Amino acid sequence: MSSQNLVLIIGGTGAQGNSVVKALVADGKYSCRVLTRSSTSESAKALSSLPGVELFEGDSYHEPTLRQAFSGCTYAFTNTNGFALGEKAEIYWEIRVYELAAEFKVKHFLYAGLIYASKLGNFDPKYRTGYLDGKGKVSDYISAQPTSPMKWSILTSCLYIEGLNELMQPFPRPSEPDTLTTPSTSAGCSTPPLSNGLYLNVATEDISWADLASPFSSITGKKAIYMDVSLDQYFSFPIFPNPEAKVTNEGGNLNDPTLFTIRENFWNSWKDNL
Secondary structure, three states: OOOOOEEEEEOOHHHHHHHHHHHHHHHOEEEEEEEEEEOOEEEHHHHHHHOOOEEEEEEOOOOHHHHHHHOOEEEEEEEOOHHHOOHHHHHHHHHHHHHHHHHHOOEEEEEEEEHHHHOOOOOHEEEEEEEEHHHHHHHHHOOOOOOOOOEEEEEEOOOOOOHHHOOOOEEEEEEEEEEEEEEEOOHHHHHHHHOOEEEEEEOOOOOOHHHHHHEEEEEEEEOOEEEOOOOHHOOEEEEEEOOOOEEEOOOOOOOOOOEEEEEOOOHHHHHOOO
């Protein structure tokens, strides 16, 4: 695959990265090298069928692999799974990936960040969130770097819209089973003069929790209400079988004191609309 306008994608088979790859190769201006642990996964095979997509099988958290993957790339987009990786490893590997991109003379580095929950919450311990804070700290590091010779952009997203059918899916109200409750708790590469040094916050729509129930009812014809619940009430829903389980990647050390449980991982920041 030609190195001209070749973009290394880390996290390309995930929910966000998948869309990034499709958008970049849509008009043929860019080609993508997608670093993936398994080239035979359904999401990887679907991407490999697109013109301009090359799969590069390997571990995103292994420096020799990263060095091979960066070879010949002009741009980089990276979105590691901090929820599974853990804050400590997220910080180390994302900073190291940034350094390798600079070493390999990448023209523009795009990082998929998340809000720094602890910082937004004035470091109140109730907002301490490994999944968010790791990416927030990396974003602060990148934003302190020069914008030349390697340009950088940070795209900070929030809950994916798919979460409304997953983490925030509606459930029947216990006292009224017929009523559903909604519980709460390419531009970067193409326009470097505008995107260089840009710390962009991205969302599908700014909408209150209470305003979600009405369109749900209109579309489905089912009565729905918004109900503000406690964390204990939320975790009584059948979304997470074991909310006390520590979150890490496959083979991770569950005794690592820096890891968080599912319950600890980000609910207060959402619930209080940080």
